[in-house]
Amino acid sequence: MPKLKTHSGAKKRFKLSKNGKVIRAHANKSHLLNGHGKTRKTKRALRGTTVADKTNVAQVKRLLPYQQ
Template identity: 50%
Template structure:
């Protein structure tokens, strides 16, 4: 049986933490930034964690 490939998009977007949680970046920070407030852009800079509802899908894409 061949190896199962990881989804390329997922491996670029998610990182595993030491405790096994999955880190992610916020959306809406790449373009059309002039109409967004400085406070909003600064808040989007920080990374977050994938919610428990999405963990199964992300783990499947990363083959964890």
């Protein structure tokens, strides 16, 4: 069987933890960051990472075949 290619977009956006959880960044942090309704507290919360929802985990792991 041939090797599988890793999805280029997925490898830039997701990472797997040691326990196999999918780690992702928060959305809404690309623009309109000052004076348009995003407070300091909101922007500070968006900095960190979070675990992807369980409904998306199988699809993401399929896009990252050799990361498991």
